[in-house]
Amino acid sequence: MKYIGEHLLPGQLGHFLVVLSLVASLVACIAYFKASNATLLPDHESWRKLARIAFLVNAGSVLATFSILFFVIANHFHEYFYAWNHSDLSLNPKYLLSSIWEGQEGAFLLWTLWQSVLGILLIATAKKWEAPVMTVMSFAQFCLATLIIGVYVFDLKVGSSPFLLTRHQFQDAPIFQGENYLSLPKIHNGNGLNQLLQNYWMVIHPPVLFLGYASTIVPFAYAIAGLWKKDFGGWAKQALPWSLFSGAIFGLGIMMGAAWAYESLTFGGYWAWDPVENASLVPWLVMVAGIHTQVIYNSTGHSLRATNTFFVLSFLLVLYSTYLTRSGDLQDTSVHAFVDSGMNWQMRIWVLIFVIGSLTLLITRYKKIPHIAKEEEFSSREFWMFIGSLVLFLSAMAIIIPTSFPIINKLFGTNLVIGEDKEFPYNRIQIFVAVVIGILTAISQYLKYKNTSRAYFTKKLLWATLISLVASVSISYFGHINYNKYGVGFLAAIHLALFASVYAVIANAGYIFTGLHGKLKSAGASVAHLGFGLLLVGILISSSKKEVLSVNTFNPLNFGPDKPKEGFENLTLFRGIKTDMGAYWATYVKDSTNGKMTWFQVDMERKDGKDKFTLYPDLIKNTKGQEGMSNNPDSRHYLHKDIFSYVNHASSVQEGADTSQFKNHVVKTGDTVFYSEGYMILDSVTVNPHNEKYKFTGKDTALMANLTVITRDQQKLTAKPVFYVRDNAAQYMLDTLYSQGLAIGLTRIADDKHLEISVKESSKLAPFLALKILQFPFINLVWLGTLLMIAGFVMSLVRRVKLL
Structure with missing residues (x-):
């Protein structure tokens, strides 16, 4: 059957380019391997020339494939x-x-x-290390190509x-x-993009x-090349700019994710120890540990084994983390893990090949x-740098x-769980890591390599x-840092x-002027x-001093004992009604x-009259993934704090008529x-x-029932x-308690002693929303x-490149 309107050429060309990239990467891998083992210079040059051509063909094919896929989605x-599955006609062009x-x-293609880049x-800069390093790189390209073929x-x-x-x-x-x-x-409109990804942070x-x-494959490839060719340390100086680049760009990517979480997720912060967050952080910590031992080796000859x-x-942890987050094993424990795509067996094979x-x-x-x-001497810089690297690895x-x-539970049939509190099991360990690393980053640069006299160290620091x-x-x-949720020990x-953390800031600032002049x-x-x-100072203050501004003792959306915490931290606002919110009117x-998408305008005014602003949180109807609505927070940014808000629920997005x-x-x-x-x-x-x-007079016929309503929280x-009676017709006026979802009427007089009270319970009596507002002090730190931190990585990178 010939289908009307199909554009088959882009797909056919895309399929061809994927196959071409796979073949070219395999040819490049074999040719570079041959060049690495060639004993004669002409043979080495011949194989290397073929390998370069093959890798460039692979890189061009990948770029063309990526461009075609974007063309298909954009059109x-x-x-x-x-x-169809990842976009729709209504999608904002910037999210394509x-x-x-x-x-x-698409993620593997990226x-x-x-x-490829x-x-x-590396072809342009690796020099004598090109062949063995690019053998590893080309093999990795081949592995990734098999995942999208x-x-x-x-x-x-x-x-x-x-x-x-x-x-x-959907063949049938x-x-x-x-x-x-x-x-x-259904086909023409498209299935849509996950609402959590419709944020500008998710574009970058x-x-x-x-x-x-x-980037983590580059230091890995150099290390493997050194082990393979038995030139164990000859690569360390040349690879240092690459490891610094990896540390910088990887760290920046992680913190961009934190910024996205802060602006798009409703856990009220930038880090929640989510499994996908952890999977990115862990290899970065190990990479930073490797950078420090690499510097030690280049300066003293120590720690080469640790660097390798x-x-x-x-790199192996990057592969493992990729499998962990894309196998579907974390889809029940992470808000942004992938579901099982059917490629698990391939990912397992490639991880095992690289691991083994x-x-x-x-x-x-x-x-x-x-x-x-x-x-190393106890008083030497390299000793404490190594200790710091070891602490990062253990962290x-x-x-x-x-x-x-x-994964462990699946493999061994165990039932290991972190517990209901997902954050504290990590925080109680990492708080001491912060102590050790903060102190070491403060003192290490005041130490000299080999040995440092006590008098010099004391005088300088x-x-x-x-x-x-x-x-x-x-x-x-x-600053009233009195965070006592987990007791005096954690405080x-x-x-x-x-x-x-403060020590790290002041000591390093001082070293720039006293040690480096x-x-x-x-x-x-x-x-x-x-x-x-400074990052640690910001984390500690903004987290320990995080304050819930939307304090409320009752909430029609969270009645009863089932959700007392949510009920306490969500303020119910009825449209047009100025509501007391502690230090603010909302x-x-x-x-x-x-x-x-539904936007909500919430006007905020400090009671002392010193500040007025408007928040625009929104709700987006989910078209895929979880049902219901996704929340997009809005924040008011100040130099010394952020006011963070998001809507938990709103009557305007409730479906169905009021049947109460x-x-x-x-x-x-x-x-x-x-x-x-x-x-x-x-x-x-x-x-x-x-x-x-009410303005009735003695000439009217009206009765008002005076009722006291006792809520569950007393x-x-x-x-x-x-x-009342008007024009010989009985009428009545309801009184509405919006906070309780109650409409109460005095509807008739039963006899000389009894009245009929009519009561209706409904969450749709008036437009309302449930709003949560948090204040993060000094989050800009x-x-x-x-x-x-990233600027420091880049400065070191530029300096090391110049020293090559």
């Missing part, structure tokens, strides 16, 4: 399953790129593209193609029996993070790696093991230590970590350490809907009427009430419904510290 060619890396195939740079070998599917046709994905679906299926709304965060992933080990493990191959080479050659038998292990519980002690104690005391650890070209390490200390002004009915109760004075969340008592009856609300409210 909404929904005959391709990938375009995000559609590429929402799926597994990874391959970055490795890095490979080309999408072919069957007998009955075994190898990879998953991003150019699979939608009608092939009746919708594809007609030749004009592309005009049908994944490319940077995947460049970080890809850390760089090998860093590299660790076997490392173990068999380990004793042959040169090392200095004499131990990584303390994170990856609990994160791997789902004394003032920085005293100033740090005074500054940290002042912050703890005057003491916070104060100790705060001192260590203001020579910023040589201050990369100090700037990076200063930034890291007013839900209006909402507006644009397709799937009035229930009638005949009562007399003193009687009680129960409702689901409390009860009410008829206290008295007023004839012809005349007050601010709050006392009043309701005053009215029954987190972002400033990140920028300074």
Whole structure:
């Protein structure tokens, strides 16, 4: 059957280019391997020339494949399953790129593209190391190509193609029996992009993070090349700029993810020890450990074995983390893990090949790696740098093991769990890591290589230590750092970590002027350490002083004992009603809907009149993934704090009509009427009430019931419904308690002693929203510290390149 409107050429060309990239990467791998083992120069040059051509063909094919996939998505060619499944016609054009890396195939293609770019740079710069290093790189390209080739070998599917046709994905679906299926709304409109990815951070965060992933293979490849060619340390100086680049770009990618989480996820922060977050952090920590031991080796000859080990493990942990987050094993424990795509067996094979191959080479050659038998001096810089690297490695292990519980449980049938509190098991360990690393980053640069005299060390560091002690104690005391959720022991650890972090900032700032005499070209390490200390200060203050502003003791969305915490931290705002929120007044002004997204305008005003601003959090209707609505927070940024808000629920997005009915109760004075969340008592009856609300006179016929409403949390409210006669017709006025979802009416007079009270319970009596607002003090220190840390990496990178 010939289908109307299909564009088959892009897919056919894409399939061809994927196959070409696979073949070219395999040819490059074999040719580079031959060049590495060639004993004669002409043979080496011949094989290397072929390998270069093959790798450039691979790189060009990957770039063209990526471009075609973007072309297919941007033009909404929904005959391709990938375009249909990850985008739709209503998608904002700036999120079309995000559609590429929402799926597994696009993410692996992005990874391959970055490795292609890095490979080309290595061809230009690796010199004598080109052949062995590029052998590893080309093999990695081949492995990634198999994940997106999408072919069957007998009955075994190898990879998953991003150019699979939608009608092939759903072969038996009746919708594809007609030749004009592309005009049908379900196909024509598209399935859409996950709402959590519709944020500008998700346009730039994944490319940077995947460049970080890809970059870890370069130090790994150099280490493997050194072990393979038995030139164990000859690569270390040349590879240092690459490891610094990897540390910088990987760290930047991780913190971009933290910024995305802060702006798009509703856990109220930038880090929640989510398994996918952990999977990125762990290899970065090991990479940073390797950078420090690499510097040690280049300066003293110590720690070459550790450097090889850390760089090998860093890349292997990237592979393991990739499998962990993309196998589907974490889909129940992480908000942004992938589901099982059917490529698990391939990912397992490639992880095992790299693990078995590299660790076997490392173990068999380990004793042959040169090392200095004499131990480092206790007072030397290299000793404490090594201790710091070891602490970073142990920190990584303390994170990856609990994160791997789902894998461990699957393999061994265990039932290991972290517990209901997902954060504290990590925090109680990492707080002490922060203490150790903070102090070491403060003192290490004041130490000299080989040996340092006590008098020199004390003289140089004394003032920085005293100033740090005074500054940290002042912050703890005057800043009221009294986070006591986990007891006095953890609070003491916070104060100790705060001192260590402030110490890192002041000591490194001091070293730039006293140790380096203001020579910023040589201050990369100090700037990076200063930034890291500032990052820790920001984390400690913003987390321990995080304050819930939307304090509320009752909430119609969270009645009862089931969700007391949520009920306490979510403020119910009724549209147009100015509501007390502690230090602020909050007013839900209006909402507006644009397709799937609903924005809410909430005006905030400090009670002292010093500040007014407006927040615009929104809800997006989920079209894929979890049902219901996704929350996009909004923040008000100040130099010294952020006010962070998100909507948990709103009546305007509730589906269906209000079907609640009035229930009638005949009562007399003193009687009680129960409702689901409390009860009410008829206290008295007023004839012809005349007050601010009602203006009846002695000529009218009106009765007002005076009711006291007792809520579940023992709050006392009043309701005053009215029954009256006008134009010989009985009428009544309801009184509404929006906070309880109650409409109460006095609907008739039963006899001379009894009245009929009608009660309706509904969450749709008035437009409302449930809003949570948090205040993060000094959170900008987190972002400033990140920028300074990355700047320090870049400064060191530039300096090391110049020294080559």
